[in-house]
Amino acid sequence: MESKPTFEFTDKAPQLNVQEAEYLRLLGFPKDHALTERSRELATWARNWYAEHGRPWIYARSAGGVGIEADKIHLSGAEFSSERLQSQFAAAQAHDAVLVAVSAGKECEEKARQCWQEGKPDEYFFLEMYGSAVVEHLVTHAAGNICARAEQNGMAALPHYSPGYTGWPVSDQPKLWSIIRGNNGTPFPADLDVMETGMLRPKKSLLTVFGLTRHPEKVAPGSKLVPCENCSLPNCNYRRAPYCDFMPQAETVGRLVLDALETIETKTATAPVLDKLARYSVNARALRKWSEERLQLEVASDGFITARFRYEGTTCSNFGRPIQYDYQVRLTPRAQGYRITEAHSTPADGDTGHAQQCEFLKDPDGFMSRLTAEKPLLGRPLNDVLTWKRPVNPAGCFCEAGSREHKWGMIFEVIHFALAQKGSA
Numbered sequence: 001m002e003s004k005p006t007f008e009f010t011d012k013a014p015q016l017n018v019q020e021a022e023y024l025r026l027l028g029f030p031k032d033h034a035l036t037e038r039s040r041e042l043a044t045w046a047r048n049w050y051a052e053h054g055r056p057w058i059y060a061r062s063a064g065g066v067g068i069e070a071d072k073i074h075l076s077g078a079e080f081s082s083e084r085l086q087s088q089f090a091a092a093q094a095h096d097a098v099l100v101a102v103s104a105g106k107e108c109e110e111k112a113r114q115c116w117q118e119g120k121p122d123e124y125f126f127l128e129m130y131g132s133a134v135v136e137h138l139v140t141h142a143a144g145n146i147c148a149r150a151e152q153n154g155m156a157a158l159p160h161y162s163p164g165y166t167g168w169p170v171s172d173q174p175k176l177w178s179i180i181r182g183n184n185g186t187p188f189p190a191d192l193d194v195m196e197t198g199m200l201r202p203k204k205s206l207l208t209v210f211g212l213t214r215h216p217e218k219v220a221p222g223s224k225l226v227p228c229e230n231c232s233l234p235n236c237n238y239r240r241a242p243y244c245d246f247m248p249q250a251e252t253v254g255r256l257v258l259d260a261l262e263t264i265e266t267k268t269a270t271a272p273v274l275d276k277l278a279r280y281s282v283n284a285r286a287l288r289k290w291s292e293e294r295l296q297l298e299v300a301s302d303g304f305i306t307a308r309f310r311y312e313g314t315t316c317s318n319f320g321r322p323i324q325y326d327y328q329v330r331l332t333p334r335a336q337g338y339r340i341t342e343a344h345s346t347p348a349d350g351d352t353g354h355a356q357q358c359e360f361l362k363d364p365d366g367f368m369s370r371l372t373a374e375k376p377l378l379g380r381p382l383n384d385v386l387t388w389k390r391p392v393n394p395a396g397c398f399c400e401a402g403s404r405e406h407k408w409g410m411i412f413e414v415i416h417f418a419l420a421q422k423g424s425a
């Protein structure tokens with residue numbers, strides 16, 4: 001049952017206080033990293049440029065009630081199918097929600113693009129990351145406002161959630177935008193376009209939802225719903241738990257990564273980072289099929305890419321038991337050469353076949369630690385998979401080092417193929 005929104009606010013000039021630790025994180029540095037002379041100069045330049053030219057804004061309004069069904073949520077008359085949002089709202093007995101749109105404005109995006117076109121990739125990167133830090137700061141700023149209002153009315157806010165985060169399809173973005181805009185004629189501080197694909201323009205923007213509950217005990221520490229663990233707001237009077245984790249990046253858009261890379265980077269690129277005429281060891285049909293069916297790509301607001309691949313094989317003995325392994329690879333943005341910064345493989349949740357492999361049966365701990373330690377091509381560009389000499393060993397199991405290298409090579413090729421074919425080379 002929905003009623004009228006109980007509050008609405010627009011902030012056309014929010015106070016900006018982007019914390020150094022947040023900015024460092026988005027730049028890919030540890031939080032206590034000391035910037036060198038050049039990186040300090042770039043970070044200060046980006047901060048000052050934004051302070052002078054940036055046009056951030058925040059808009060928020062209450063949904064006017066929520067409807068929670070077995071597998072759906074209703075907000076302002078629109079239906080959303082997000083298992084995660086539904087379970088969060090149901091667990092906290094949320095009765096309302098606050099719909100929020102924030103944007104760092106188009107100015108920093110335009111300036112970053114100009115830097116790139118002028119052959120200044122360092123300036124481009126630092127300004128891009130500063131724009132992302134601004135978006136995260138605006139969401140935190142909005143959280144401060146929403147939490148204060150909730151506390152004063154005997155309520156509590158839930159952690160914010162957005163289309164494109166795990167368990168909420170990014171394709172719901174246009175629908176969410178249509179209810180945030182509503183039909184009350186509220187003028188927004190600046191234009192925000194939401195593509196059918198879910199991409200936002202300016203891209204340094206975010207649409208999000210904070211649930212509200214009249215049961216503050218539901219968001220107490222230990223409940224899994226305490227929002228403060230993901231909230232970096234300093235000196236908050238209502239903080240319930242220390243800040244210890246990060247929400248998904250503001251612009252995490254699942255498979256949209258490929259389209260985003262296409263529009264943001266390849267239009268301005270001069271030389272391909274990936275060999276588009278690559279000769280792969282795996283045939284193209286298999287690469288296409290696996291890239292469509294087994295590969296998930298996700299881009300963060302800092303441009304880093306996470307690739308997840310589900311491998312399915314069988315043990316070579318023990319009656320050919322099925323095995324499932326999950327691979328995860330992290331790549332630097334295209335502008336930094338798609339370097340491999342992380343590579344992990346582990347048995348998939350619920351997989352039992354891995355424990356039937358001969359080498360596991362001989363020495364479970366030793367076998368698993370060998371697998372965990374193997375991170376081929378770490379630190380090297382993804383394109384190096386094309387010249388990487390590795391054994392041909394297509395065994396379905398993971399017992400031999402050669403068969404594990406063979407699988408890594410295959411997975412790197414699938415990722416390479418997916419990026420190159422989408423025009424993000």
Ligand code: SF4
Binds near residue numbers: 143144145228233237
């Ligand atoms: S620290 Fe907790 S109470 Fe304060 S604004 Fe953040 S989420 Fe809300």
